[in-house]
Amino acid sequence: MYYIGIDIGGMSIKGGITDENGNILAKGSIVTKPYNPYRETVKDIAGLCKKLMAEAGITEADIKGVGMGIPGTINSQKGVITYSNNIHFENVPIVKEFRKYIDVPTYIGNDANCAALGEMVFGTGKGYKDAIFITLGTGVGSGIIIDGKIFEGKDGAGAEAGHMGIRIGGDKCTCGKRGCWESYASATALIRQTQRAMNRHPESLMHKVAAEHGKVSGRTAFIAARAGDKAALGVVNRYVKYVSEGLISLVNIFRPEILLIGGGISNEGDYFIKKLQRQVSLYSYGGRRNPYVKVLKASLLNDAGLLGAVALCVRH
Ligand SMILES: [Zn+2]
Known part of the structure; x- marks a missing residue:
């Protein structure tokens, strides 16, 4: 079949x-x-x-x-x-x-x-029953799996974790509200954050990286940070905090077995996933006393x- x-x-x-x-x-x-x-x-x-x-x-x-x-x-x-x-x-x-x-x-x-x-x-979540899947792309998409089933909310209008607020009066979101998680944790937001840091740091390696790639992308700060650029590392670590802020809230509400990270930014691999894991483990409610939540990279990609x-x- x-x-x-x-x-x-x-x-x-x-x-x-x-x-x-x-x-x-x-x-x-x-x-x-x-x-x-x-x-x-x-x-x-x-x-x-x-x-x-x-x-x-x-x-x-x-x-x-x-x-x-x-x-x-x-x-x-x-x-x-x-x-x-x-x-x-x-x-x-x-x-x-x-x-x-x-x-x-x-x-x-x-x-x-x-x-x-x-x-x-078919992917990384095989064998687990409770998972939250987050895609970090143009926006922040989310899928909540409880006991093996998708949680959709009334008429499928729920589970929009990208639009939970993380900062009152913060950056404007595509949904019309300000301060949504998406306006800090999406690839679009990371590009904005990278651009701002580049303006503040004309000496940063990020300028060279962006010029080589023809544009500022979600990879710019990551590439420069891996090469030891301080300003870029600042952007990456701040971005990790923004992403983690939402992940931790989701863990505190649902306490899934795993958090699956997909979308373009997940291609930064272990370097990125390990930073997220550290934040989630340290700051989720109960810290290390509560069940460990694994942060994993999604595997189905394209x-x-x-x-x-x-x-x-x-x-x-
Ligand atoms: Zn929004």
């Missing part, structure tokens, strides 16, 4: 066919057209699925389920995208529309929730969204 996973993003829509173990048989992508009427987008997605089925040499009858991970507020029970600001969809009955083209059981979920589930079924969408089907 095979599954189709669809990962809908602001820039592209990725699709893949896998077996029940998450082995990818075929994958491809199409460009996301924001402001496109949803019927057109769904038609394009169905077209991608048909192309992939042909490539893998299978038919609709071989497909046990289709899963879709979508950014925004997703009503997984009703199969409706309540609101997605990245692709500008509101109240879109995507499952009903999709099944006009490919009539197999279709499940949808918030993309970060899917990625979390994907890690639990296929996280796709495999997460497949995991939605597998878990059904």
Whole structure:
């Protein structure tokens, strides 16, 4: 039996066919057209699925389920995208529309929730039951897994840990509020913090690193810090504190077995993860007296969204 996973993003829509173990048989992508009427987008997605089925040499009858991970507020029970600001969809009955083209059981979920589930079924989270997955990318995405199941809140509108407040009146967030965790812990925020430090420290190695890479990125401060640059190390350590501030709050509320870190910044690997682990272990409630919470790097990387969408089907 095979599954189709669809990962809908602001820039592209990725699709893949896998077996029940998450082995990818075929994958491809199409460009996301924001402001496109949803019927057109769904038609394009169905077209991608048909192309992939042909490539893998299978038919609709071989497909046990289709899963879709979508950014925004997703009503997984009703199969409706309540609101997605990245692709500008509101109240879109995507499952009903999709099944006009490919009539197999279709499940949808918030993309970060899917990625979390994907890690639990196919990745680092295998064998654990309680986990919190955080993606540090353009924004801060979160997926909360309790007893092996995604916690979504009413109509899928919950589990937006990126928008918990860490500073009253702080930096402005994309959601309109100020001081959200995301406005300090996302890659976008790290770039802003790096830029500010560069302005203050014209002597810093960060200038050379940014020039070599053609821009200031989420990697700039990390590269310079590893090379011993003091100002860069200051940026990294401060960023670690911002990320940890949210992680510690989540540990204090949920006390999961593991914290899974994904998204672009997680590619900094052990250097970054160990710093987070130290903060979480030191400052979570009860310190070392309470159960140890492991901080781990997510493992599915570029296929996280796709495999997460497949995991939605597998878990059904
Ligand atoms: Zn916010």
